[in-house]
Amino acid sequence: MSELHKFIFEGLPVRGMLVRLTDAWQDILARRAANTETGAYPAPVRQLLGEMAAAGVLMQGNIKFNGALVLQIFGDGPVKLGVVEVQPDLSLRATCTQVGEVAPNASLSQMVNVNNEGRCAITLDPQDRLPGQQPYQGVVPLFGDQGEKLENISEVLEHYMLQSEQLDTVLVLAADDKVAAGLLIQRLPVEGEDNLAGKTDSLMRESVLGKSEDFSRIAILSKSLKRDELLTLDAETILHRLYWEEPLARFEPFIGETGPRFACRCNRERVGRMIRSLGTEEVEGIIAEQGQVEVGCDFCGAQYRFDPVDAAGLFTGLPADLPTNVPGGPVH
Ligand SMILES: [Zn+2]
Numbered sequence: 001m002s003e004l005h006k007f008i009f010e011g012l013p014v015r016g017m018l019v020r021l022t023d024a025w026q027d028i029l030a031r032r033a034a035n036t037e038t039g040a041y042p043a044p045v046r047q048l049l050g051e052m053a054a055a056g057v058l059m060q061g062n063i064k065f066n067g068a069l070v071l072q073i074f075g076d077g078p079v080k081l082g083v084v085e086v087q088p089d090l091s092l093r094a095t096c097t098q099v100g101e102v103a104p105n106a107s108l109s110q111m112v113n114v115n116n117e118g119r120c121a122i123t124l125d126p127q128d129r130l131p132g133q134q135p136y137q138g139v140v141p142l143f144g145d146q147g148e149k150l151e152n153i154s155e156v157l158e159h160y161m162l163q164s165e166q167l168d169t170v171l172v173l174a175a176d177d178k179v180a181a182g183l184l185i186q187r188l189p190v191e192g193e194d195n196l197a198g199k200t201d202s203l204m205r206e207s208v209l210g211k212s213e214d215f216s217r218i219a220i221l222s223k224s225l226k227r228d229e230l231l232t233l234d235a236e237t238i239l240h241r242l243y244w245e246e247p248l249a250r251f252e253p254f255i256g257e258t259g260p261r262f263a264c265r266c267n268r269e270r271v272g273r274m275i276r277s278l279g280t281e282e283v284e285g286i287i288a289e290q291g292q293v294e295v296g297c298d299f300c301g302a303q304y305r306f307d308p309v310d311a312a313g314l315f316t317g318l319p320a321d322l323p324t325n326v327p328g329g330p331v332h
Contacts, residue, residue, distance in 0.1 A: 004254040010247040013188040027262040050175020054182030056084035067126040075112030091263035093299040109149040113142040187215040264300035
C-alpha cells in the first residue's frame with residue numbers, strides 16, 4: 001500500500017518526509033496503458049511523472065492548506081504537459097501529454113526543456129474559493145542560476161522551495177513501473193535567525209551556526225540515498241540506514257484510508273460544463289461530424305458521451321446557478 005511517513009529530528013531544526021507510492025502509482029500507469037489512443041508511457045516519461053507524483057504528495061504533506069496542490073510542467077519538447085494534483089486528504093491523480101517521439105533514454109531537458117523554455121508551476125487552489133479569488137501560483141524555470149538546463153525535477157523543486165518558502169530543502173526522487181518514491185528534508189527557521197545579521201552576540205551566532213551544521217550533516221546523509229534504494233527498500237530500512245545516529249522521532253504514518261491513493265475528480269456535470277463552454281456552434285459542428293460528443297478523461301480514462309439530445313440539453317437545461325450573461329445562456 002502507498003504510504004507517507006513524517007518525522008523530525010529531536011532538538012534539531014530539521015524535519016522530513018518519505019513517500020512510497022505503490023498501488024496508487026500502479027493504478028495511474030495501468031489506466032494510461034489501457035488507453036488505446038495513447039498506450040503506456042515511455043520509460044523516461046513514466047519516471048518524470050512518477051517523480052512529480054511523489055514530489056506532489058511530499059509538498060502537499062508539507063503544508064497546512066485546505067485545497068489542492070497542483071504541480072505542472074509545461075514542456076517545450078515532446079512532453080507538452082505533466083500534471084499532478086494532490087488533495088489535502090492525499091488522494092491524487094496525474095497525467096502527461098506527449099506529442100511526438102520520446103527516445104528510450106531521453107533526459108529531462110530532451111523531454112520538456114529543449115529550448116530552455118520549459119516551466120514548472122506549483123498552484124495552491126483553495127477548496128472553498130471565494131468568487132474572484134485566484135489560486136496562488138509560483139512558476140520556476142527548468143534551468144539553474146547560470147542558465148544551465150536542470151536534469152532532475154528534484155533540483156527544480158528545491159529551487160522553488162528556496163524561492164517561495166525561503167527554506168533549504170533536499171529532495172531525492174525516483175520512479176519506475178512499480179514504485180514512485182521520494183524523500184524530503186527541510187531546514188526549519190531558527191528563532192531569531194533573521195535578525196542575526198549585524199548582531200554581535202557571538203553566543204547566539206554560534207548556536208545558529210551549530211544548528212545549520214546539523215542540517216548540512218542530515219542533508220549529506222539524505223543525498224547519499226541511491227535511486228535503487230529508494231525504489232526497493234521499505235521505509236523502516238531507509239530511515240534506519242540513513243539516520244541511525246540521529247535523534248529521529250516519527251509520527252503515525254499515513255497508509256490506506258489516510259494514505260496517498262488514486263482518485264479522479266472528473267464527473268459528467270463538469271465535462272458537460274466544459275462542452276457548453278465551447279459554444280452551440282462548435283458543439284453542433286462536432287455532432288454533425290461524429291454523431292455525438294465524446295470526451296475522455298486524461299487522468300482516469302473515463303469516457304463521457306453526449307448524444308445530440310444530451311448535448312442540446314446542455315444549452316437549454318441550465319442550472320440556476322449559472323450566470324445569465326454567458327453566451328448561449330438563458331435570457332430572463
Ligand atoms: Zn477522470
